[in-house]
Amino acid sequence: MNGHPLLEAREVTVRFGGLTAVDAVSAAFAPGELVGIIGPNGAGKTTFFNALSGVIVPSAGELFAGGASLAGAAPHRFAQQGIARTFQTPRVFAELSVAANIDFGLQFAGRKREAPPLLKDAGTILDLIGLSAQAALPAAAITPSQQRLLEIGMALATRPRLLLLDEVAAGLTEAEVEAMARLIRRLRDELDLTVIWIEHAVSTLLRHVERVLVLHQGRKIADGLPSEVVRNAEVIEAYLGDEMVEPA
Ligand SMILES: Nc1ncnc2c1ncn2[C@@H]1O[C@H](COP(=O)(O)OP(=O)(O)O)[C@@H](O)[C@H]1O
Ligand SMILES: [Mg+2]
Structure with missing residues (x-):
């Protein structure tokens, strides 16, 4: 590795007509990280993944893999950079x-x-x-x-090198969700992978990731340790309020 993030988004914006689905989101992902992305339905999580994996071209902003720009790159170039994903x-x-x-x-x-x-x-x-x-x-x-x-x-x-998981635990039983979380950690630990994991099962996700991004109405409103993010007033107001009352 050359000291660059594995993947970096700089002010990535995706518009669909008049709707801004992803609004100037910046984030860098280092080798070996296990990062969660949470946010309400329609927050722009899947659209952000589509941009990170080359499935759609951002309306504005830039993506870099290992420091090299992916501007204008076809989806197979993202795959050549070692970016793989699942679909919701x-x-x-x-x-x-x-x-x-x-x-x-x-x-x-x-x-x-x-x-x-x-x-x-x-x-x-x-x-x-x-x-x-x-x-x-x-x-x-x-x-x-x-x-x-x-x-x-x-x-x-x-x-x-980078695995993007979009709600792979949706529809699973509680025991299956826990098994999925353990599998994801094992993949990261044993395969030298960076994993970015979108999930609706917030409390499970927060127990297993080291860092979490919160999207709300296309904007990144938080990015940090799960223990910090659950105390963030904007996050609680936008999203977490009820969910965080559950015992951890
Ligand atoms: N291909 C598309 N065309 C138009 N609008 C879209 C398209 N994909 C997503 N959207 C809209 O963009 C917003 C973000 O959607 P999405 O990224 O799927 O959110 P999430 O995955 O967080 O639930 C939503 O308002 C959704 O309806
Ligand atoms: Mg989605």
Whole structure:
């Protein structure tokens, strides 16, 4: 690493017609960080991910990967920089087997850095995400929560440096959410990954991340330690009020 953040957004703005979905958001992500992003529905979280992963081009502002500008870069250039993401609605190939879905991701890994042992092949990736027993099933036949794991596996198969997770715990039971959080920490710890994790299950997320960004109406209203952010008056007013009454 050259001392630059892995990924940096400078004043990134995304407009849809008259709506400013992301409003001049700046944030830098260092190698190895596990960062959460929270905010009410419609706050701009997914749109910010779309900009970070090259799915949409910002209306204004700049993105840098390892200090190099990504201005005007096509989505595959973001992938070449080691940026992988999941989608809020899982995008798996329903007709293909679980293992073949992983193989699809592996096809994009060829040019990239040497595979960590845990990401060596479809078998090791399926072990890591806990889907070995489902390897031969069509993706359509596994449960929605298993499809979320599969989508994470597909992203890992590209051997990313940065993994963007968009509500991968949505719709899971409390026990499954906790297991997902442990998996995410393990991925970060064992795969030399930076993880940015959007989640609606705020109290779980805050227990597991080291840093959290709060978006509200497209603006970043807080960025810091979970313990600081939950005491931030603007955050409490905008969003957290009721949720933080729960025991931690
Ligand atoms: N492709 C789009 N076209 C128009 N408006 C959009 C589009 N995508 C998102 N939006 C709007 O941008 C705002 C932010 O949406 P989104 O990023 O999905 O929020 P979040 O993920 O925080 O719930 C919302 O008002 C949403 O309706
Ligand atoms: Mg969203």
